[in-house]
Amino acid sequence: MNGAQILIECLKREGVRVIFGYPGGQVLPLFDKLYDADVNFILVRHEQGAAHAADGYARATGKPGVCIATSGPGATNLVTGIATAFMDSIPMIAITGQVKTFLIGNDAFQEADVTGITRPITKHNFLVKDVKDLARIVREAFHIASSGRPGPVLIDIPSDVQLQETEFIWPEEVEIRSYKPTYFGHPGQIKKAAKLISAAKKPIIYAGGGIIISGAHHELKALAEKINAPVTWTLMGIGGFPGGHKLSLGMLGMHGTAYANHAIMESDLIIAVGARFDDRVTGRLDAFAPYAKVIHIDIDPSSISKNVKVDVPVVGDAKNILGQLIEEIKTTQDISEWLKTVEEWKKKYPLRYGDKGIIKPQYVIEQIYEATSGEAIITTEVGQNQMWAAQWYKYNQPRTFISSGGLGTMGFGLPAAMGAKMGCPDKVVFDIAGDGSIQMNIQELATCVCNKINVKVAILNNGYLGMVRQWQELFYKRRYSHTCLYNPDFVKLADSFGAVGILITKKEDVRPAIEKALSIDNVVVMDFRVDPEENVFPMVPAGEAINRIIGGLA
């Protein structure tokens, strides 16, 4: 078999059914073999779309997403998508063509040092110099990408290696002596954690994306109910705990609920699970949760004590450790006073918005929630649309909220929706977008239409780069420097792509438009003309303590 055939055979054995990609000079041998391969290849319109689609596929299914691009510009176009996946610990395999081995380093046509460029934004990467190594490398790449703290792995394959012939040997076992993730918590640490929990009077659970990745949502619910602790979560943790649960506090941090922020600040014990105390969560670090002891459960030791001092670190897989912990906890304190206080905060500071008769973006999201019975997969772009989608749709299942958290990549939502829909064809998939970010990868409408990937795009069109405008309004004296957009006619644009466009300018048309979109067997773009100067509240200004909340409290 030649290198290209070996690669395809390996992908097949790894269970890959869908590949997103784009051809080019240095992957011609591979594409020649893909022509006959039993795999669903989705031709995107820009390599960035392929990377985000593979990412969305991985987030929706839990399986590694795969994308392919050619050398040089093809590979560099993947970079934003790889970095996005890296920041959010998403398992992904990026395969790039490279110039022939003897040309490497020669500044050959479409050559770029792709392993060099992607070194800091991949969990690991490989340059395949000999076809004999290829099968082992692919096997290792999938193992590395999907184990431990997952992440993207890139395999750079020179075109002559794709053509080299060798005997195909499938390595049954993967053995990397320098890579052995810890999956079970140290029993001594679990005991210490249980002891802290038993003594706590004001406990709070702070859940992150690790819950979703390890599939620990049942264990999380069981722990919360066992110790009766309120649960807050990060953007990445959305869906890890039922949004409608009585112990649910919603998201915390910069745009978290006021009650989640007050609760964590007043708590005497934080049980952090698969979260990393990101600056958007903690606000001013030296003022963060001054009375709290911290238990930190994470599979990545480097996440522990990176930002916040931890009293009891437990390294391992969240699902295993929560299971171990539930067994270990024998008694808890009476915390009814604490729960009462939390309840009062909830009553006093509910999420709210003013209704002025024009379309409020929050209202659109509430209507999408109702129309889909809360069962859709929601992807988002980045900015106000993302925060509103996090606040106003209630997520009860993991892997139903798909958003670029760490990197904050505009243009993520549409291709990610495409990937999610490929992974979960029976689910309704909505991309909640802004008029700014949708234009960053709007070319993928063509991919969706061609392949009948019927995602629904809801543009919250306020004519601004809304989140930047909001900061300019609040912190830069309303000097709206380059944040006002002149937009295309999204209905005509959708139409030209072969999708269906719907313009919605009145509040009473919002729900019917969503219903209509759901009934149309095609890609639908909804252009909601929303209140142009609506802000995302509550908000904690950057660098402030997270109980210094502005807006949305009246």
Place this chain on the structure above:
Amino acid sequence: MKHTISVLVENKFGVLARVAGLFSARGYNIASLAVSETLDPQISYMTIVVQAEDEKILEQIEKQLNKLIDVISVTDFTKREHVERELVLAKVNYSAKQKTQLEKLLNKFLAKVVQRKEDTAIIEAVGEQEQIRQLLEGLAKFGVKELVRTGKLAISA
């Protein structure tokens, strides 16, 4: 404060770039770095002297290094019995009449002249950092024209 750590890594191309990249990306400073093959040619040994203001940074450096797939193990020598040495080569001004004076200095530090030309001598010295520092201080009188150092090597005792 400076800390000496050793890192065992897979002897693969690009591994030095991974380690160096980690330091630069996270804003850690490398004071010196020495790399070579071990008895097992598939494994390389790095001695890295890092500048870390507090324990927390050092802890992060160790954890981040361990996270690299090609890193097999990391050892912090700060709290461990170990032996450390550095090799320096110094080209100094030299004239025949300074011979005894120079030899006296070199003998004190077990250093030697490895090459001599008309008006310069190349001196080789091996020692702990403090010895090297003192030797260089002594050599300054002769005028050091050029100086190269390996950076620290460390081995656990």
